[in-house]
Amino acid sequence: MNTTGNETAILLVISWVNYIISHLLQDAILNKVALILTIIGSFTYIILNIKKIFTNGNNKQ
DSSP: OTHHHHHHHHHHHHHHHHHHHHHHHTOHHHHHHHHHHHHHHHHHHHHHHHHHHHHHHHHHO
8 A cells, every 4th residue: 555655646746747738838629638638547546546455455355
Protein backbone atom coordinates (compact mmCIF):
# COMPACT_ATOMS: atom_id res chain seq x y z
CA MET A 1 0.00 0.00 0.00
CA ASN A 2 3.04 2.30 -0.04
CA THR A 3 2.63 3.03 -3.75
CA THR A 4 -0.85 4.56 -3.40
CA GLY A 5 0.63 7.89 -2.29
CA ASN A 6 2.96 7.97 -5.29
CA GLU A 7 0.14 7.09 -7.69
CA THR A 8 -2.05 9.82 -6.19
CA ALA A 9 0.77 12.37 -6.60
CA ILE A 10 1.33 11.34 -10.23
CA LEU A 11 -2.42 11.56 -10.95
CA LEU A 12 -2.61 15.02 -9.37
CA VAL A 13 0.41 16.25 -11.35
CA ILE A 14 -1.08 14.95 -14.62
CA SER A 15 -4.46 16.57 -13.97
CA TRP A 16 -2.86 19.90 -12.95
CA VAL A 17 -0.64 19.91 -16.06
CA ASN A 18 -3.70 19.24 -18.24
CA TYR A 19 -5.62 22.00 -16.42
CA ILE A 20 -2.83 24.57 -16.80
CA ILE A 21 -2.18 23.76 -20.48
CA SER A 22 -5.87 23.90 -21.40
CA HIS A 23 -6.32 27.27 -19.68
CA LEU A 24 -3.14 28.78 -21.10
CA LEU A 25 -4.05 27.86 -24.66
CA GLN A 26 -7.84 28.37 -24.32
CA ASP A 27 -8.47 25.73 -26.99
CA ALA A 28 -11.76 23.82 -26.93
CA ILE A 29 -10.20 20.68 -28.44
CA LEU A 30 -7.35 20.69 -25.92
CA ASN A 31 -9.84 21.24 -23.10
CA LYS A 32 -11.66 18.08 -24.20
CA VAL A 33 -8.37 16.17 -24.50
CA ALA A 34 -7.32 17.31 -21.01
CA LEU A 35 -10.70 16.27 -19.61
CA ILE A 36 -10.49 12.84 -21.28
CA LEU A 37 -6.92 12.29 -20.03
CA THR A 38 -7.94 13.25 -16.50
CA ILE A 39 -10.93 10.88 -16.61
CA ILE A 40 -8.75 8.06 -17.98
CA GLY A 41 -6.17 8.73 -15.26
CA SER A 42 -8.86 8.69 -12.57
CA PHE A 43 -10.34 5.41 -13.82
CA THR A 44 -6.88 3.86 -14.08
CA TYR A 45 -6.15 4.94 -10.50
CA ILE A 46 -9.44 3.48 -9.26
CA ILE A 47 -8.88 0.18 -11.15
CA LEU A 48 -5.33 -0.13 -9.75
CA ASN A 49 -6.62 0.46 -6.22
CA ILE A 50 -9.40 -2.11 -6.65
CA LYS A 51 -6.85 -4.68 -7.87
CA LYS A 52 -4.60 -3.86 -4.87
CA ILE A 53 -7.48 -4.27 -2.43
CA PHE A 54 -8.32 -7.69 -3.89
CA THR A 55 -4.69 -8.87 -4.02
CA ASN A 56 -4.08 -7.65 -0.45
CA GLY A 57 -7.26 -9.40 0.68
CA ASN A 58 -6.15 -12.65 -0.98
CA ASN A 59 -2.68 -12.39 0.57
CA LYS A 60 -4.10 -11.98 4.08
CA GLN A 61 -5.97 -15.30 3.75
